[in-house]
Amino acid sequence: MRIIVDAFGGDNAPLEVIKGAAEAVAAYGHTVVLAGNEAIIRQTAKENELSLDGMEILDCEDVISMHDAPRSILREHKNCSMAVGLKALAAGDGDAFVSAGSTGALLVGGTFLVKRIKGVSRAALAAIMPTNKGPVMLVDAGANVECRPEMLHRFGQMGSIYMTDVMGGGTPARVGLLNIGTEDEKGSDLQHATFELLKNDNLNFVGNIEARQVPFGEADVVVADGFSGNVLLKTMEGTADLIVQKLKAMFKTNLFTKLAYLLIKPQMGAFKKLLSTDEYGGAPLLGLKKPVIKTHGNAKANAVKNAIRVAAEFAAADVIGKIEAVVATEAEDEGEAE
Amino acid sequence: MRIIVDAFGGDNAPLEVIKGAAEAVAAYGHTVVLAGNEAIIRQTAKENELSLDGMEILDCEDVISMHDAPRSILREHKNCSMAVGLKALAAGDGDAFVSAGSTGALLVGGTFLVKRIKGVSRAALAAIMPTNKGPVMLVDAGANVECRPEMLHRFGQMGSIYMTDVMGGGTPARVGLLNIGTEDEKGSDLQHATFELLKNDNLNFVGNIEARQVPFGEADVVVADGFSGNVLLKTMEGTADLIVQKLKAMFKTNLFTKLAYLLIKPQMGAFKKLLSTDEYGGAPLLGLKKPVIKTHGNAKANAVKNAIRVAAEFAAADVIGKIEAVVATEAEDEGEAE
Known part of the structure; x- marks a missing residue:
């Protein structure tokens, strides 16, 4: 390559x-x-x-x-x-x-x-974030602040192809719609219309997903407008950064806490890896x-x-050939x- | 009382x-x-x-x-x-x-x-969250999924009164507008119009605030529509919950990590307090x-x-008398x- x-x-x-x-x-x-x-x-x-x-x-x-x-x-x-x-x-x-x-x-x-x-x-910025169950793709993560249902539907299709074929080894990615509750009727007209489009598509659609489920890996693709997607991404980053900062300070308090750090150090690698996005390389533009x-x-x-x-x-x-194949039959x- | x-x-x-x-x-x-x-x-x-x-x-x-x-x-x-x-x-x-x-x-x-x-x-749900610099009020946190600029302006006014007089001991609360960047032109029409209303009001308005700054306490009141506000709130909760769950598991790994926990325990109280909303009692409806x-x-x-x-x-x-006084002169x- x-x-x-x-x-x-x-x-x-x-x-x-x-x-x-x-x-x-x-x-x-x-x-x-x-x-x-x-x-x-x-x-x-x-x-x-x-x-x-x-x-x-x-x-x-x-x-x-x-x-x-x-x-x-x-x-x-x-x-x-x-x-x-x-x-x-x-x-x-x-x-x-x-x-x-x-x-x-x-x-x-x-x-x-x-x-x-x-x-x-519209092209979407598809951030990839760590979760408890491997990476999650958040699409859109900030490229499109105002979205129509057809755009979110497309984001879901493209994200599904990417996460299935690039990150998932072929296992159909679970696609969730970011919403403020898991019940079907939650959200605004944008979420209601998008829900129907995603549900009626040939996707592994797991329905609405609340922001608090995202870090626990309850979906592989989280479909969102760029505004709330960006809020989710930045909140995860900011919250994790603050907690890590506090943990570091805590371990530096005194001799006992420094010793504690030495004892816990072998486990810290996996912990840091959980919070790091480095491994995923970055956000694809879809x-x-x-x-x-x-x-x-x-x-x-x-x-x-x-x-x-x-x-x-x-x-x-x-991925691009597969996206082309999907949209060719149903051009927006x-x-x-x- | x-x-x-x-x-x-x-x-x-x-x-x-x-x-x-x-x-x-x-x-x-x-x-x-x-x-x-x-x-x-x-x-x-x-x-x-x-x-x-x-x-x-x-x-x-x-x-x-x-x-x-x-x-x-x-x-x-x-x-x-x-x-x-x-x-x-x-x-x-x-x-x-x-x-x-x-x-x-x-x-x-x-x-x-x-x-x-x-x-x-509209009444707003005003969640209060812990940050690095004391509590932040997130208003609206989910009551109103679709908002107009006048509503967000009102949320900012009400939140400011609450955080100044109930939580802030009279120090004027710093009011920020949740946005996907700090530059004035970021966001959609909703944010642009709200920015002008908040800026021209008699508030301690600190401008746009990104979600990643919120856990660091860069504002005392974060004004948001109920959809993105709810996403911010739930993401903070979910991310913190996952990290705490992982930390607990890490400290339980073996005898060394259990000893590490005992050594760090005196510091854990303050750490847990940082992540807990219990102290704030709950979310006022404003x-x-x-x-x-x-x-x-x-x-x-x-x-x-x-x-x-x-x-x-x-x-x-x-607080209610003070909100009445503010809105009396400029009823929506x-x-x-x-």
């Missing part, structure tokens, strides 16, 4: 990105195409004794930052590393694309440079014609390495939104 | 409710009026050697359950303990009302039996003509005791929604 990577996306670019890419090349044998300033990439690799074997570079000067307007990826920053990488992906010069850069810019760039699958009116993975803005080498692995799995599982009667 | 308590609301009624009431009478000197079947209350008190001193009983046979339709509190269950208690409150036979029963029934009962403050179009507190369905004696304390503070702070031009 050839994976294109935005070498200048995220808080720790380019060093951690190059490091993660080198680890991925060594571990999985993929070819990595780094998009970004070649001189800086070579200099960074040299200074940090990182091998660029198995990598190619798409040289470009510009970088789009978190502070730039997302749409500037089509204009002022049309030659930034993210745009150059996405254009190479669209042109067929790679199987998938990974970036830790601005989510908004990646969505705009993905939609207009890579383009959407015919019949998909609905585009090519695989795009958004990894966390603060991703370090390990997360980048995993994102490259997941991007390759995304491509290998032919909506025209193309922006 | 005279606090009316639904003796048959919640999973642990009537025993834990009576126990909590007895503790509240002893600790705070309030008079508690228990609504519910007198024979069962007396029998339960006798069997558990609980004193009913300082309590009165409003005898009634019926109970409304979690499975009954909320509206049945006005019809089939119009003489249930919750309805009888609310009617006594409306008639002036008490200063505040506490129930651990069905939230939906309490909202319907509160709205139609106690009635809303003139100028308030917008009604009298103070009503919804305590958790699984509330035990300590939570009931605290709910009675908070209900008395709610009444003593004249909406008519009465149900």
